[in-house]
Amino acid sequence: MTELCLQSPSELDGAPSAIPLDATLTPQENVASYFARARKLKGSVRKIEGRLETLNKEMAELNKLLEEFREPATGQLHRLESTHHAFCEKGWIQRESTAKKRDDGGELKFREYIVSGNWHVYVGQNDRKNDLLTFRFAKKDDWWFHARGVAGSHVILRRTGRSDNPSRAALEQAASLAAYFSRARTSGLVPVTYTQKKYVRKSRGAAAGEVVVEREEVVVVPPVEPRQPEPAE
Numbered sequence: 291m292t293e294l295c296l297q298s299p300s301e302l303d304g305a306p307s308a309i310p311l312d313a314t315l316t317p318q319e320n321v322a323s324y325f326a327r328a329r330k331l332k333g334s335v336r337k338i339e340g341r342l343e344t345l346n347k348e349m350a351e352l353n354k355l356l357e358e359f360r361e362p363a364t365g366q367l368h369r370l371e372s373t374h375h376a377f378c379e380k381g382w383i384q385r386e387s388t389a390k391k392r393d394d395g396g397e398l399k400f401r402e403y404i405v406s407g408n409w410h411v412y413v414g415q416n417d418r419k420n421d422l423l424t425f426r427f428a429k430k431d432d433w434w435f436h437a438r439g440v441a442g443s444h445v446i447l448r449r450t451g452r453s454d455n456p457s458r459a460a461l462e463q464a465a466s467l468a469a470y471f472s473r474a475r476t477s478g479l480v481p482v483t484y485t486q487k488k489y490v491r492k493s494r495g496a497a498a499g500e501v502v503v504e505r506e507e508v509v510v511v512p513p514v515e516p517r518q519p520e521p522a523e
Contacts, residue, residue, distance in 0.1 A: 400427070403516050405447070405463035409456050412446045413471055417499030420444040421492075424501065430488035433461070435468035436501075438481040438508060442472025444499070446487065466514035475513045482509055 401413040414420035435445035445468040469480035
């Protein structure tokens with residue numbers, strides 16, 4: 291059977307109701323399935339009723355606060371700050387981290403160095419900074435460096451409108467920075483991947499700092515400790 295037609299006791303003159311059945315189950319299993327669904331729905335109703343009660347209380351509290359702040363005498367800064375803190379604690383609004391405000395507000399700051407030919411090189415300090423450096427700060431024709439096969443900082447040699455290309459010495463100095471700011475810092479020589487930023491992409495769902503390099507060259511350089519880093523503008 292695929293359905294069961296039953297007459298409702300309260301509507302004897304009406305049409306019978308058709309109840310769908312699972313033909314792969316026995317009658318007892320069909321009954322048990324409907325009872326299980328009924329119990330689940332009853333539980334959901336209780337949860338919804340409790341949530342509605344909570345929301346009504348929160349709405350009443352918000353309406354009360356709204357009326358209070360309409361009065362100039364209570365609309366003071368300290369009152370606003372305490373209310374903001376309370377809302378954050380209740381989860382009504384999301385607290386914005388200081389780091390996010392700094393980085394997403396246009397003040398992208400990284401370690402900065404100058405290499406041969408007066409080329410400016412920028413270094414990320416952590417996974418999140420690496421992502422910001424590579425995908426928000428760097429331009430497609432900038433040069434990207436990373437120590438090969440080990441964790442480390444992303445390094446960008448910035449073109450900044452220049453039409454000439456960096457010399458071999460400039461590329462090797464930038465690569466040495468990538469080697470130094472990696473877990474291979476104590477090695478004598480470190481292979482470093484470098485390419486233009488346009489060949490670096492991020493896979494969907496990849497963790498912060500993880501990238502895919504579509505085209506690369508490798509240079510082997512010693513890790514060189516940088517001197518007198520300057521803050522980026």
